[in-house]
Amino acid sequence: MPLSISLNLFAWIDWSVQATISWILSNTFGSKNVSIVAEEDVQTLSEPESAGLLGKVASTVNECLAEASRYGLKGPDKSLGPSEILEAISCCNSNGGPLGRHWVLDPVDGTLGFVRGDQYAVALAFIDNGEVVVGVLGCPNYHMKRDRHNKQQQNHISSEVSLPSPDMLEEGCVMYTRKGTGEAWVQPLVYGDRKYEWPNFAKQVHVSPIDDPALATFCEPVERANSNHSYAAGLASSVGLRNKPLRVYSMVKYAAIAQGDAEIFMKFARAGYKEKIWDHAAGVLIVQEAGGVVTDAGGRSLDFSKGIYLESLDRGIVVCSGIKLHEKLIGAVYASWESSSL
Numbered sequence: 350m351p352l353s354i355s356l357n358l359f360a361w362i363d364w365s366v367q368a369t370i371s372w373i374l375s376n377t378f379g380s381k382n383v384s385i386v387a388e389e390d391v392q393t394l395s396e397p398e399s400a401g402l403l404g405k406v407a408s409t410v411n412e413c414l415a416e417a418s419r420y421g422l423k424g425p426d427k428s429l430g431p432s433e434i435l436e437a438i439s440c441c442n443s444n445g446g447p448l449g450r451h452w453v454l455d456p457v458d459g460t461l462g463f464v465r466g467d468q469y470a471v472a473l474a475f476i477d478n479g480e481v482v483v484g485v486l487g488c489p490n491y492h493m494k495r496d497r498h499n500k501q502q503q504n505h506i507s508s509e510v511s512l513p514s515p516d517m518l519e520e521g522c523v524m525y526t527r528k529g530t531g532e533a534w535v536q537p538l539v540y541g542d543r544k545y546e547w548p549n550f551a552k553q554v555h556v557s558p559i560d561d562p563a564l565a566t567f568c569e570p571v572e573r574a575n576s577n578h579s580y581a582a583g584l585a586s587s588v589g590l591r592n593k594p595l596r597v598y599s600m601v602k603y604a605a606i607a608q609g610d611a612e613i614f615m616k617f618a619r620a621g622y623k624e625k626i627w628d629h630a631a632g633v634l635i636v637q638e639a640g641g642v643v644t645d646a647g648g649r650s651l652d653f654s655k656g657i658y659l660e661s662l663d664r665g666i667v668v669c670s671g672i673k674l675h676e677k678l679i680g681a682v683y684a685s686w687e688s689s690s691l
């Protein structure tokens with residue numbers, strides 16, 4: 350089966366997540382008062398021959414909202430019908446921009462990872478006058494570090510709750526942050542029937558302290574179509590990286606840097622490709638607040654104020670756990686660029 354067909358079979362997941370989050374945001378902040386920039390549009394789903402698909406999306410959304418009400422979010426009084434589902438998806442039609450406040454959503458980032466039972470993420474960010482101020486990454490197949498003796502963690506675990514058992518930690522995690530706090534947090538996504546109450550199950554994440562390229566690990570997109578692997582390999586060897594690259598689907602790469610599982614994430618898309626803000630906003634802020642550095646390949650900050658694309662992005666994206674690795678890589682980019690035909 351061609352890949353495009355198999356991915357289309359999963360589009361109902363993207364719509365379901367987008368409708369669920371859109372409905373929750375609209376009902377929390379008032380539908381007239383939220384602007385959402387999101388990946389999916391409603392075109393295909395509103396066509397008459399998509400009725401079956403729409404039904405499937407509706408039942409998934411209603412199931413999710415019923416579940417959400419167990420976690421203290423108010424669900425709808427009665428099940429949402431098809432028109433309400435379409436409305437929830439189609440109201441995510443903002444183009445963002447430099448002014449005002451915008452939610453930025455990638456309902457399922459890394460569809461191929463999702464399809465393969467590998468890494469994928471649900472990514473939500475909040476942009477205020479062009480700056481990302483909140484970032485949340487749900488990573489259903491990515492585990493929290495099992496560092497139970499972490500001091501920070503103990504400080505934030507209240508005494509009457511017990512830690513999730515190790516097998517619970519296998520259930521994926523959610524990572525989140527707010528700009529300027531200097532803190533990024535992670536907590537398990539599923540904990541039996543217990544309701545989460547921050548910060549009972551949460552712990553702070555920090556980038557890795559490793560700044561020796563010989564010990565550092567870099568991650569990059571799995572697919573060659575998304576990043577020039579050979580160019581990244583050239584940079585890696587020129588700065589003295591020795592470990593093999595870790596190829597990871599989706600924004601989980603940002604989570605891996607924030608949590609200290611890798612030190613570097615590099616992405617060099619083909620010339621002419623424009624990066625979308627929903628593929629980066631949440632991850633960038635989480636890495637920065639966890640202590641890392643994110644810039645384009647020219648060393649400049651990413652600009653989330655230009656609408657749905659990272660318009661002025663220079664060549665690629667370089668994410669590092671610390672400034673020393675970052676300086677080396679940016680230096681290597683400049684040194685290499687003349688001879689590369691990217």
Ligand SMILES: *[C@@H]1O[C@H](CO)[C@@H](O)[C@H](O)[C@H]1NC(C)=O
Nearest residue numbers: 378381382383384449450451
């Ligand atoms: C929502 O409304 C409140 C006032 O009720 C206002 O302060 C706030 O800026 C509005 N938010 C957005 C996103 O427009």
Ligand SMILES: *[C@@H]1O[C@H](CO)[C@@H](O)[C@H](O)[C@H]1NC(C)=O
Nearest residue numbers: 577579580583619689690691
């Ligand atoms: C990838 O980068 C190399 C330089 O390292 C270049 O020769 C090659 O053309 C690039 N490939 C693509 C698809 O851009």
